[in-house]
Amino acid sequence: MVLAFGAFVSALLGWLYFAAWSGSFYPQAILNYKRKSVRGLSVDFLVYNAFGFLCYAIYNLTFYASPRVRHEYEERNDGQPNLVQLNDVVFAVHAFLISSITLGQAFVYSGDVHQRLSLAARGFLFISGVGIAALLVGVNFGATQWIDVMYFLSYVKLFVTVVKYCPQAYLNYQKQSTVGWSIHNILLDFSGGVLSLAQLLVDAGRLHNWEGVLGNPVKLGLGLFSIGFDVLFMLQHYVFYRHTSEFQRLDDDGDDSDSLDDADFDDALSNYRVERTA
Numbered sequence: 453m454v455l456a457f458g459a460f461v462s463a464l465l466g467w468l469y470f471a472a473w474s475g476s477f478y479p480q481a482i483l484n485y486k487r488k489s490v491r492g493l494s495v496d497f498l499v500y501n502a503f504g505f506l507c508y509a510i511y512n513l514t515f516y517a518s519p520r521v522r523h524e525y526e527e528r529n530d531g532q533p534n535l536v537q538l539n540d541v542v543f544a545v546h547a548f549l550i551s552s553i554t555l556g557q558a559f560v561y562s563g564d565v566h567q568r569l570s571l572a573a574r575g576f577l578f579i580s581g582v583g584i585a586a587l588l589v590g591v592n593f594g595a596t597q598w599i600d601v602m603y604f605l606s607y608v609k610l611f612v613t614v615v616k617y618c619p620q621a622y623l624n625y626q627k628q629s630t631v632g633w634s635i636h637n638i639l640l641d642f643s644g645g646v647l648s649l650a651q652l653l654v655d656a657g658r659l660h661n662w663e664g665v666l667g668n669p670v671k672l673g674l675g676l677f678s679i680g681f682d683v684l685f686m687l688q689h690y691v692f693y694r695h696t697s698e699f700q701r702l703d704d705d706g707d708d709s710d711s712l713d714d715a716d717f718d719d720a721l722s723n724y725r726v727e728r729t730a
Contacts, residue, residue, distance in 0.1 A: 458658030465651035466539035473543055473644030477550040479636035484557045492632020494619040496573045498555040503577060504612030505548040507605040508674075512536055512544040514602050524599040535655045570619070580608050610673040617681040621688070630689045638689070642682035649675040 484490050490498075514521050515536040525534045587604055590596035624630050652672060 458654060462537070462651055462654045462658065463539075465647050465654060466537050469644045469647030469651060470539045470543045472640050472647060474546050474550075476637050476640035476644060477547065477554065479634040479640070481550065481554045481557065483632075483634045484554065484561060487561075487632070489561050490558045490632070492623070492627065492629070493558075494623050495558050495568065496570050496619040497616050498551070498558055499569055499573055499577075500612045500616035500619075502548065502551045502555045503580075504609045504616060505544060505551050507580075507612070508609040509541075509544040509548045511602050511605045511609065512541045514598070516541045518598070521599050521602060524597050528599070535652065537651075537655075576611075576615075583608075610677075613674050613677045617685075621681070621684060624685075624688050624693065629693050630685070633685070633689075635686070635689045638682050638685045641678055642686070645675045645678040645682065649679075 480493070484493070515525070515534050516538065522534060526532065583604055584601065587596055587601045591598055591601060620633060624633060649672070652675070
């Protein structure tokens with residue numbers, strides 16, 4: 453009875469985090485569509501996000517559906533099963549699809565001077581590709597296993613989670629504003645992070661498999677780092693740059709600011725900020 457209840461709680465937490473995290477992608481895409489612009493949104497973040505979720509989707513799909521990878525995991529973890537659930541798979545695939553659509557908006561809508569992929573992002577993509585290719589060659593020659601490829605993908609995703617928010621946080625700092633960056637995305641992301649960690653801990657407790665928490669480093673790290681950056685973005689929006697929240701509302705509602713070019717838009721934002729703080 454206790455195990456059945458634990459499984460129910462785990463499933464409930466899993467689909468709740470799926471709903472919160474999946475829902476967190478839509479406010480930004482909708483905001484971009486309404487404004488017909490990705491102004492104020494870092495293209496590095498968009499690329500990191502799509503690439504990271506591609507890696508995460510492959511990782512979850514393989515751990516969930518591949519008997520070979522599941523067996524390799526059990527061999528390395530004293531016969532314990534991995535803790536990847538169906539909701540993890542559905543979330544990761546959905547996240548990749550919607551983040552790819554949001555990335556596509558950067559090509560459809562005119563951006564500003566920031567809408568160029570940085571050298572650092574290009575370098576990261578190249579190094580990640582080389583690492584994946586090297587591991588695949590190792591699998592072919594028996595030097596590595598498929599689970600090593602999956603772990604590498606998970607570490608890529610974990611690294612992406614750590615760094616992908618940095619360009620956006622810095623862009624907000626440069627502009628002293630969160631205009632163009634949806635706070636609803638962050639609120640849902642924060643909720644999803646908390647629920648994801650809760651499911652991981654519930655699964656570890658009910659299966660007496662606390663090693664499984666560290667055995668799924670990407671889910672653990674994804675939750676922890678997402679929560680940390682979400683707190684930072686909430687502080688930027690509600691505390692540090694709260695004087696631009698009204699300008700954000702006007703811009704979101706389709707104000708004439710959409711007709712301004714990038715330089716004039718930045719000037720309008722600066723003037724609005726000065727007026728509000730005067």
